[in-house]
Amino acid sequence: MTSNDLVVVLPGITGSTLGVRGDDGSPASANLIWAPSAGAVWKLLTGGTSILTKALPEGIGDDHPGDGVEPVGLMPDVHVLPGIWTPIRGYDVLVKALEAQGYSRDGAGTAPSLIPYAYDWRLSNRYNGQRLGSVVEPALERLRAQGGAYADAKVVFICHSMGGLVARWYVEKCGGAEVTRKLITLGTPWRGATDALEQLVNGVKKGIGPLSVDLTAFSRSMPSLFQLLPEYACIAAGDGWAKTTEVSVPNVSTAMVADAMVFHTDLQAAEGARPASRTMTHLVVGVRQPSQTTVTLRDGRAYTSQTFGADNDYGDGTVSLTGAVGLGEALDTNLAVRVPEQHTNLQCNRVVLDQIQEILTAKPVRRRDELKDTRVRATVPDLVTPGHALEVGFDLESELGGDEPPRKAMAVTVRSAKGKVLARAEPTVRGGHRVARFADLPAGTHTVVVEGAEAGSTVRPVTSTTVVWPTASR
Template structure:
């Protein structure tokens, strides 16, 4: 039987909240949305007159709100992205519907909620959003507790994807949230940051090429949140050494914003070390086995990323390297992290991840799907301009500890499928593979839109763990 006495709070990742502006006539922000991609039409929202890029933050915003009338409205239902700023991410409908199926519900009429969807203005500092979170979740918890009986001692359980975990951590550790929180479940959260954020901030957003002549760099560099996604761990190659962002000069970026981002991470880490119960309430679900940028080298004012530390490759979820996904001063083989071979963009939709979340919420065993023994890696570009081929590099390898079930070999082929967000198959290719070797599937003539790429085995009995990624096909004619 499910235990629904607590209040579950869902926080999305960066760009995962719809945003609007309160009208001059007092009409709600929900009536004036400017960031709410629907059906994959992301380019329309970036190119229209009132777009997200018109809401660049002022210099020196720090941990404040700019007073521009922008408000978060809801969780993004489908794929969302700003090309070149962060990985295209799937929406949160699958996760929310799973929680509803377990008996969690939002407030209706006089019925208090034990499910709180907590969108936030992802442009702003995670400190600001952590403080604001208290004004959302604590009144909801009080209303739930007011029912008395088994609900009187209810607490909060956070289920957070990506950057949402940083917001929740700040609330828990720095805003008194630990007093009313039972569990913190993070899905692909960059506890120590992600190297991609450095590359995107330093190099700027792909621009000046055909339809992508929009300069998105100024908007990206105005976001305290994106700076706070930069790695805390030493990942900047300097000869044979690796340095932290504050131990060198990061080209193109304001030194004060870089230092403040590092301070955000170190302050959180110090607070977690000082509170004995912090580690016990944390449940990390991380993506693994995917090609992931981990280190970076600066030359000529540009950032060049690498997937390894010297000869070592820790992999990750395609966006967050394993070194950035593991918190609490833990080693990469820590027992507080559940590892799932999946891409960052799809962790919140992955069936095994949803099983894990269910078990953590209900404290009851969930019947597992059979785990496979073949791991797939897929390298899928975030952005392709219409007319260019979509090229997907894939490989597979056996689990090192798969034992006799592995039969010593990977399957002879993998199936790569491209489909729309509504599930319509656009293209499919079967590619021959070998153990550990890369093979490329190439798709030409795909229509513009936000598409999903799935890599799986051709034989259902081959024991292949499928992986999923999203890609934005930018239209050649806006």
């Protein structure tokens, strides 16, 4: 069952394919420059001619560089830029789930009720938020023009990761509040993410791991990556914590750091001044996964930690809970739905998909896995370089602390991007943690699932993604 609103899906950073118009007049969709699929990611990073290796113009701010790059569509499967954010599963599962509920991209002869919104994720979230209105508002008018139940249609945004920042800017700063009914964010870094700070300070240099190109200048030229910087005080400073604008952050543009902080504070001020921001927003956050939360700056490098002193708030493995909870809410806010899952898989998680359906229809959907009461905390490397094995470490919450209960039978499964099982192993115990080791995996982007090994297991599975780099560039 559908609502009568226009549903718009926004992916996270790197989650939209990019292309350029050809000299022969061919569309951008025929000349893709960012569309890695399965094991093809390294082809874009080893040729030296990809536009993704070229820095954006200095001082680009909230403008487009005029380089002919256009967003084309949402990434259908696993995608990653090593050293820039984290591997993400694609958006096909989410889009197909919405279509199964009756939303239509082509409209079947009528106006579309579902728009997968692709955007140039290199650019400022302010730019993409402004552009969002030029796509959404005409589509909403077409839907309303059908009359009847659609006459009062509004927009519902479903946003993964950075897509939530784009939608928030449109809603609060570009007039979108008037046409928006609901904002659903999945793992959005409302207050930023420590990973972005570590990546910008330390760089993504040639010769690190498999890279034969230097992505440092490219990453440090992206306004969007700066706008993922933590707004909260996360940098160790004496006996306390400082914000990025209160200390000298090495190796990066001070002006871009300051502008990113203004981006966050402007949004927070607008939301605080509009009470409806709270009633329209649904926060879905990943929890219980080891997540980098704070940073120590030393000798020109950033060193991350999962804790604030003795406190560990965890998160989704990429965005800590501190960064994921917005609207000035405390970490135990009732505005947030908490799902034990990794950032890479929130938009594909079955419980999350059920939650989205409930929000859209305002009708209860029976939750899956209600009896699965054991939660996994997993650490899966983003990248496995040649000559190294994939090591997946994890703990079960029911086995942490207190008297040691009987250990549950567990398994770790590695699947290709197409779903083929590549390997499955039972973990061993090392240093008090469970570890599964996989050697000789084929190169490619793979899905890693940590789950109970027995039928009827009460363990909630956790899914993540890793890239196994080829021995030689292909």
